[in-house]
Every structure is written in structure tokens, then in C-alpha cells.
Amino acid sequence: xxxxxxxxxxxxxxxxxxxxxxxxxxxxxxxxxxxxxxxxxxxxxxxxxxxxxxxxxxxxxxxxxxxxxxxxxxxxxxxxxxxxxxxxxxxxxxxxxxxxxxxxxxxxxxxxxxxxxxxxxxxxxxxxxxxxxxxxxxxxxxxxxxxxxxxxxxxxxxxxxxxxxxxxxxxxxxxx
Numbered sequence: 001x002x003x004x005x006x007x008x009x010x011x012x013x014x015x016x017x018x019x020x021x022x023x024x025x026x027x028x029x030x031x032x033x034x035x036x037x038x039x040x041x042x043x044x045x046x047x048x049x050x051x052x053x054x055x056x057x058x059x060x061x062x063x064x065x066x067x068x069x070x071x072x073x074x075x076x077x078x079x080x081x082x083x084x085x086x087x088x089x090x091x092x093x094x095x096x097x098x099x100x101x102x103x104x105x106x107x108x109x110x111x112x113x114x115x116x117x118x119x120x121x122x123x124x125x126x127x128x129x130x131x132x133x134x135x136x137x138x139x140x141x142x143x144x145x146x147x148x149x150x151x152x153x154x155x156x157x158x159x160x161x162x163x164x165x166x167x168x169x170x171x172x173x174x175x176x
Contacts, residue, residue: 002161002162003155003158003160003161003162004160004161004162005160007159007160008159008160009042009158009159009160010159010167011042011043011044012043012044012072012073012157012167012170013043013044013046013070013071013072013073014038014043014044014045014046014071014072014073014074014075014157015045015046015047015048015049015065015071015073015074015075016031016034016035016038016045016047016048016049016074016075016076016077017048017049017050017051017058017061017062017065017074017075017076017077018030018031018048018049018050018051018076018077018078018140019050019051019052019053019058019076019077019078019079019088019140020050020052020053020078020079020140021052021053021085023050023078024050025050028050029142030077030078030138030140030141030142030144030145031048031050031077033142033145033146033149034075034077034138034145034149035048037149037150037154038075041154041157041158043157046068046070046071046072047065047068047071049061053078053079053085053086053087054087055087055090055091055094056091056094058079058087058088058091059091059092059094059095062074062091062092062095062130062135063095063096065133066095066130066131066132066133066135067131071133072133072134072170073133073134073135073136073157073166074133074134074135074136075135075136075138075148075149075153076088076135076136076137076138077138077139077140077144077145078138078139078140079091079137079140080123080124080125080126080137080138080139080140081122081123081124081139081140082122082124086124088124088126088137089124089126089137092126092128092130092135092137095128095130095131095135096130096131097130097131098128098129098130098135099128099129099130100126100127100128101126101127101128101129101134104125104126104127104136104152105123105124105125105126105127107151107152108123108125108138108144108147108148108151108152109121109123109125111147111148111151111152112125112144112147115143115147116143123139123144124137125137125138125139125144125148129173131174132170132173132174133173134166134173136148136153
């Protein structure tokens, strides 16, 4: 597992979605961290939004971004906990053609265990690929966003990562 500097870097277009009933653009620190990491890695921040914890509203936002050819991936923060208002995984399940990426949630919780111990069992972090677009759902804490980006997404969304990465699969994601 390493970045092969002899290979070209391929920037992709990433949208950042904050899922929250209370955050505003001024208080969205986890969204800020994600946006900074996306652009700092050399990718393009294609869009950014805050949507309330409502499965139908979230699914509509995800669908709009999936259907936007200028967006390759979405990273969301928030709504992955255990309370009744945490509905991001349910919104992802509503998406037509969504296929789970189970290894993402498994790896996230393993990494998170190193930071917060057994409290990681409260996370329903998950990912899907839907109609050619990756969607990664991270918890809303700043630490979780850092763990998810730094520990997984920075490498998997880097076309130079070896032995493989998610970017190289993108041309084939819409195969039937």
C-alpha cells in the first residue's frame, strides 16, 4: 500500500454534504475539515450543502448529485449514529441502484477504535456506489471526519495508490 509517484494524479470532483438540524455554514466545522482535505489533496470541491436530518431530503440531495455529471463522489458528515434523527444510512438505502461498500464501514470502525475505543460501536458509517457515483457517509464529529479522510479516503481516492484504488474503477461503475 503506497502512493506510486511515477503514476499521474487524477483529480476528481467531490461534493461535501453536512447532515444536521443545527449546523450552519458558520458552525459547520466537520464540513470545513472535509472541504479543506478535498482541495488539499488536489481534488475539486464540486458542491457543498447542509441538509437537515430527514431521509427523504437527504435522498433527494444524494440523487441530485448522483445525476450531476460534474460530481464523481460525495462525502457526507453526520447522521450515522443510533438516534431517531440519524437517518443517513436509511437515505442511502433509498437510492435507486445503490450497492453497499461494506469494507468502508468495517475499516472506518477499526480505525475509529484506535481513537475512541469501544464507542465506535455507535457509528453506522457506511458507503455505497449508486449509478456511477461513490457516496461515503462519515459521522459528524471532527475526529471521525479526520479518521475517515486521512485513514481511508485520501488513499482510495488517489489514482496513484497501489495496489488499487477507487478512482481507477470509475470508468466501469456504470456497467450493468
